[in-house]
Amino acid sequence: MKLTAQPKCLVMAMLGVTALTQQINAQESAFSIEEVIVTAQKRAQSVQDVGITMSAFGGDELKEMNVSDVVNVAANVPNVQVNYGLGNNFFNIRGLGLNEFTANLDAPVAVHVDEVYQSKGFLTGMTLFDIERVEVLKGPQGDLFGRNTTGGAVNFFTRRPEDTFSGNVTLGYGNYQTQNFEGYVTGPIADNLSGRLSGYMTRQEEGFYKNTTRGTTEGKVDEIGLRGQLLWNLEDTEILLSLHYGKDRSELLPYEGLGNTQLEGGFCPEYLDGSVKGNTPNCLRGLDLLFNPGAPISQYQPGEDDPYTTQNNLSFTVDNEAFGGLVKVEHKFDNAILTSITGYENFDQNQREDSDNSSIQSIEVYWYTEFEQFTQEFRLTSDLDHDRYNYIIGLFYEHDDYYNGDYLTAYANVFDGLNNYSRYNQTVDAFAAFAHLEFQLTESFRIINGVRFTWEETELNGGTFGGSGITDFGGEEKPETIGAAIASSDLIEGGNVRRDEDVSFKVSAEWTPNNDSMVYASVSTGFRSGGFSVAFANSQDELTALAPEEMTAYEVGFKSSWMEDTFRLNGAMFRYDFRDGHIDVDAPGSPVPITINAAEIETIGAELDLHWRPLEGLDLKAGMGWVDNEVKSDLTLATGIGPVSLKGNRPAFSPEWTFNGQVRYEAPIGDSMTAIFSTDFSWRDDHYLEVNNQPSNLLEAYWLVNARISIGSADDQWRASIWGKNITEEEYTPYLNDLPAFGWLLKGYAPPATYGISLDYNF
Template identity: 45%
Template sequence: MTHALGSGKSRLWLASAAGALAIGLTSAASAQEVQAAAADEAVEGGIGEIVVTAQKRDQSVQDVGITMSVLSSEALANGGVTSVTDITGMVPNVQANYGAGQVAFNVRGIGTNEFSANLDSPIAVNLDEVYLSKTFMTGLLLFDVDRVEVLKGPQGTLFGRNATGGTVNFFSRRPQAEFGAGANVSYDNYRTVRSEAYVTGPLGGDFSARLSGLYVNQDKGYYRNLTLDRREGEEKKWALRGQVAWDNGVTNALLTVNAGRQWGTLQPYEGVGIFTPESLADGAPVLCAPYAAGNATAGDPGCVRGTDGLYPGDDDPYTSNNGRLHTVKNKSLGTTLRIEHDLGESTLTSLTSYQHFRRMQHEVSDGSPLETLDVDYYNRINQFTQEVRLTSSGERTWNYVVGAYYEHDDYRNGDYLTVGYGAAPGYYSPFTQKVDALALFFHNDVALTDTLGLTAGVRYSREKVSFDGGTYAGIGRTGSPIRPSTIVATLAEANESRTDDAATFKVGIEWKPVINSASVDKLMLFANASTGFRSGSYNGEFVGSPEALTSLAPEKITAYEAGWKSILFGRSLLFNASIYHYKFTDGFINVDSTTSPIPITINAANISTYGVEFDLQWQPVEQLNFGMGGGWLQSKIDSDISTGGASLKGNRTVQSPRWTYNAQATFTQPLGNDLELALTGDANYRSAQYFETTNSPNSLEPGYWLVNARLALKGPDDRWSVGFFAKNLTKTTYRTYVNDLAAFGFLLNIHGAPRTYGVSASFKL
């Protein structure tokens, strides 16, 4: 099956963008691939510049006309960031959906809560410019990080694939020409040892190297399993990254090899009952009153699960009742070669990468001590990417990037949903999905005057997605990965492919007026319009009929944004703000199916989004730094889609709180003898949000605050430090994942981490 991405409109947009390109309508406003080099050169007595490479060249973040957040390694350390989901508390209008070992970001109401691992997220994740296509590939990358950049809005011109709602970019530290080494280690109240270390330096000649690693061993999980009488949810993993760099002044190359493993137990589900015990015993289940009212808890004996007629028995979110543990055996291996050659007027860059990730997990899907519903996940991705681009050198009147991109994904799925631990027929979904994606892109900007700049970019993409396999009814359990002993029926099967074309563009304008005022150091006003798409795919997970095995056309988005960036009062205050509007069509959305045990994904959603954001940094005195950001968001479904007999029109999109807010403050006090005491605190708030597109009352999470703090004693030139930290200082209880499975007779919750506190130490040579 072949679909063209809005063929008529695409050609119109392509012609418009090409016309803009032909007359050079471009400016340094399009931060499509913001690789912020998060700069450290502070301006004495004021806020330092942050340098980004938005158009593949160095620019101040205040000169790039797009909303973005740049989190330096120092900001990540002060905020106690230890997982990719932690960064959401530092950036407004960004959420993360964590469930079954997958992390899917949601930016400004655009995100995903799909169950199937073969469906790529509309928020792209990149590590050192390498795109990671699957949501389960992020668990082993957050170490030896130089910075994290969050770009909002479509980033298709330079970033390309699946950047419909934005990108989250991670950048690791690189080898240094001088010897250096360092480490940090922490220990908390759940007996978690978390350590990082690195060594870097010259190898001789034009070569240098860096070796860094991460080791995490949590001996006491957050959860008490009452059935098995043990702790559960221990985080255990290691990762290594080796880099060798070569630079002769004209050509430089960087070879990176990374590997990692994750094992132990995952967070279990809290399986909450939804039926009255009497009605379930009579064979005619009736919803219990607390569930119908949207306030069902695990401690109400009047609400039992439909699978076993039991209830967990308490309201402690950190107890579980699984008869088996949620286990994980993930591993990753990859290599990337980056080559840059200086041609004088331009730079030629080649980026070649191969990434492998294998996910093996077991979950008790109903949170029950009985062997009713379990899922064994097996997902494997082999991904090859190649990008070649030519970038103009320096800062000129006309700047450009032109290039080509290719990606090949070889994905294998082998998930098995068992009933009675294989005693009754379950759902087995073995299939392969392959992707061949090719893109050509051109992006340029021109300074029309000293204060006015225009920008335009266009990208043409062509992708072929093939699917081979399906879902089968099977009994028994055998092998590794786990699969049925016997196949008893074919439920849905397909061997087909689809090819999609997409033309995406961005046009924008920047104005940097010269203001003769002691209060205004720098000011920029910007506005832009852009489009993006999310790749087509197949809904092939646990489908119970051929009709449920759907072919999905690409999602499409048109976005408009305007705002300003300013530095004020002798560089003591930075204040940025923006307003935006998105129109999203053909969105992937989950609806109930009478033949499938889980909701199926279809192409049906039109979504509209409006919002406002601001970012403020203030340095009133040298010893005090204060920052905060906030956002208001209105994101709703416009399509008249029905699921479970109810229309979704007008419903809020998942994980889209109307209000988000974050604040951070750091105060340093010299103590003499080159010692320094540093106190850091941060807080973030998000208002009520839904975790289901049905907006069911039980999927509504009320608003909550999270507060963290850190106190550290630092030695001369930050060569060492010792400190104390606390996360979730106020012991807030909140959910990070909700799956309202009324058809199965239970509600699944995963809760965020409880209060943790401990000590940390670091040193560097």
């Protein structure tokens, strides 16, 4: 794919910006934009001094935007989405992300919490509170971070213990009888020792959804999280111990279960053109017709098109528990810093769902996972004060132990032959050595070289089995009788153990003609682990072994500050050559999508970020992203609607255009109080939720708008706020499962409009 004339013009514009800033900066201002400090290159730097395309948000900013989870973070960054469903959260950056049905595969966008790699999508759900900042880095980052950073890295940093006593309590109440609490206390404990205890609780007693079958509401939330930290500051050594715990007894958001089959047979036209609704005449659930012949049509067809009205006979329950921690040790030598980070994560998942949203016992899934992760990283970093060079070299090790016991039942009271018990153990051992070297060639020109060697071994034991009946075995719902293997790890072509090696690199250059502008360019490669797609494989062919993903990325960008740093404009354009990408596809005989390797995906795109402070107290932000990507491999799939060619299709969760913005105004009220008015908004172009790009899985473009009004004391001791999220009541589906061979289309909707009040008190 060649660069078009439009991106070439952007390159010229980037070079022109540096000259323009020198002229405009002659103006003076008394209200410059506050500096944002990040650690994207493992040291504290201004975001404007880092030659990486990135976005960063401080903890106070996140609170003002009412950001409570990773989904809200993505909405405020161009070319970033979050794919979420079944309690898993996966970032998608510039069209690269994870769209697998289950979580045994690791994502190409790495997530770190306090520099500890979070390999699975369910690990971040109960740890994101008391946050100091979030950094979203785009493009391969393997020369500096843990594993699988093909698409980028999203790094969360929690607030650390302080050596002076302070605390905070935040209380909130919202619609759907939602109660929120978050707070912390920190301060000295003894000489050279300080501590911090923080926690949160969210309880939503009324769900977003009204269930007409059981006469209840669904989508309730019941979560708690705790974190305790101790920080020792010795003469040349700093030791941080952090432990966290979380418990989630919420309800997953249910599906809108649509049909696709005509009573007389074949697909209904409305399903094929993507216009099917819950009350579409003669567009019924196929398996209902197969196993309940002669039943009233109203049993299969709810007769309404409200996505927040459900009919499922089984509630979507969650009983998840997480525990983990880290020990970080930093020792300062005369001209270097040695860092050790030891991390441990343990997660137990026990969830159930009524997969077809039907009032009869039909398709139901019981999800069960036990997961342990151990990571160890060592880094040696120069003191970062050398005139000519700096370096970071490191070693990384990870061990994962993943047990899966998911059980899918299909008309268990009628026919046990469709029941599928996905039971397996997966272990991962990963080792890497990396180096990041910076050379200052002249006062204004610097080059950066990075290299990473990766060795990984993934072993799978188990597979999928037939089952009959259901029983509770120590909290795990499983078949009463486990039948013969449908697909077995013993029969995988090439064996049940994968060993993958890779050497990736980065070469970049930064030119800073003055203190207010930078132009940078880079070439880098990325690597994402191979593995196995095993969930509910309905035949041996559907238990697929996956080769690693590999990518070469080319990027040029600029960062600039104008008018005495009251106006910032940053931009970048990029090209990705992606090989052996993991994609989720429909299989005619499978009740869930399976994952395969696509030979080639090519991407070009561009981004702009703007921050302007025209008046004291007024901040205006905007971001725009453009991505043009497509599958280049000549690959035809056998699907439930017949053969589908993927060549020329867009990957899932990849809108061509994205836009986001924020407006914030802070004004004094007399001498002792202030008022803050803020809103943030985002727009996502229409995009497909599955790579086969059928009308049934097209998500139309949508806006999200949030707003907040706060009044507080001038010394920030207290603040009262009124807030609203999705205030325009946009209906959109971040999760979809399109299974034409089984006669249904499942859509998971995002929450409707929510609003509430909150009170912050600092002491």
